[in-house]
Amino acid sequence: MEENEDVPKDFIKLKSEKLSVDEVSELVVSPYCGAVSLFIGTTRNNFEGKKVIHLEYEAYTSMAETEIKKICRDVRQKWPSVKHIAVHHRLGVVPITEASVIIAVSSPHRAESLEAVMYCINTLKASVPIWKKEIYEDECSWKENKECFWANSEK
Amino acid sequence: RLSPRRRRCRGPAAEGSSPRDGGSMRCQVSVLYFARSAELAGLRCETLSVPREITSLQLWEEIVKVHPRLAVIRDQVVFAVRQEYVLLGDQLLVLQPGDEVAIIPPISGG
Numbered sequence: 001m002e003e004n005e006d007v008p009k010d011f012i013k014l015k016s017e018k019l020s021v022d023e024v025s026e027l028v029v030s031p032y033c034g035a036v037s038l039f040i041g042t043t044r045n046n047f048e049g050k051k052v053i054h055l056e057y058e059a060y061t062s063m064a065e066t067e068i069k070k071i072c073r074d075v076r077q078k079w080p081s082v083k084h085i086a087v088h089h090r091l092g093v094v095p096i097t098e099a100s101v102i103i104a105v106s107s108p109h110r111a112e113s114l115e116a117v118m119y120c121i122n123t124l125k126a127s128v129p130i131w132k133k134e135i136y137e138d139e140c141s142w143k144e145n146k147e148c149f150w151a152n153s154e155k
Numbered sequence: 156r157l158s159p160r161r162r163r164c165r166g167p168a169a170e171g172s173s174p175r176d177g178g179s180m181r182c183q184v185s186v187l188y189f190a191r192s193a194e195l196a197g198l199r200c201e202t203l204s205v206p207r208e209i210t211s212l213q214l215w216e217e218i219v220k221v222h223p224r225l226a227v228i229r230d231q232v233v234f235a236v237r238q239e240y241v242l243l244g245d246q247l248l249v250l251q252p253g254d255e256v257a258i259i260p261p262i263s264g265g
Binding site: 041057058059060062063064066089100101121124125126127128129130131132133142143144145148150151 | 187189190191231233235238240242257259260261262263264265
């Protein structure tokens with residue numbers, strides 16, 4: 001029998017293939033945990049009355065992974081009982097209704113993983129160098145998260 | 156249309172040690188462009204010679220000399236120098252040869 005304490009792990013992946021909720025949740029499942037909390041960010045088909053054809057994501061990949069690792073480190077400081085964290089973000093073209101990001105966190109009891117998942121997505125939107133472009137019928141537009149920590153809200 | 160995957164870095168033809176100027180020392184840094192800044196600059200990556208010691212705002216101005224179209228996004232961008240965010244302003248940067256300097260427009264991940 002393996003004497004495996006199930007050492008806490010972070011699973012971070014940026015990839016252009018379709019994301020899998022099953023895959024991401026299975027990464028964080030642990031016999032020591034009674035809860036797995038999940039967030040799935042999906043692409044909407046409309047913005048301010050315009051029809052969105054699809055989204056395109058790009059990233060400063062190496063720095064994005066580093067920033068996501070920092071988020072995981074912060075999660076573990078704030079919620080020490082959190083066991084595993086998985087953050088998968090899709091890059092390139094993402095068709096409507098498909099997932100652009102999946103975040104899964106496991107913890108012994110549910111409160112910590114629920115709070116940690118919310119913290120992860122909120123902080124990702126504020127600090128991870130990933131960009132989304134919405135492609136409409138006639139034009140396209142680089143989006144800007146309101147959470148972006150340096151963004152000037154006055155235009 | 157810029158391909159998001161291929162990032163061939165434009166750089167000087169010949170690599171060699173640059174002789175010290177009588178004045179300010181310069182070094183070659185890799186400048187990375189993303190999102191709107193890549194569209195405005197027309198490329199994703201290049202090597203530029205910049206002063207080794209320079210404020211972040213001066214560094215922006217050096218880059219805008221090369222790519223004047225970037226001026227329109229000045230109020231929206233920050234830098235990432237060696238993968239740490241730096242606001243455009245008085246912060247003094249001490250650059251090393253080969254450092255990565257990225258132009259970071261407002262992010263929209265998630």
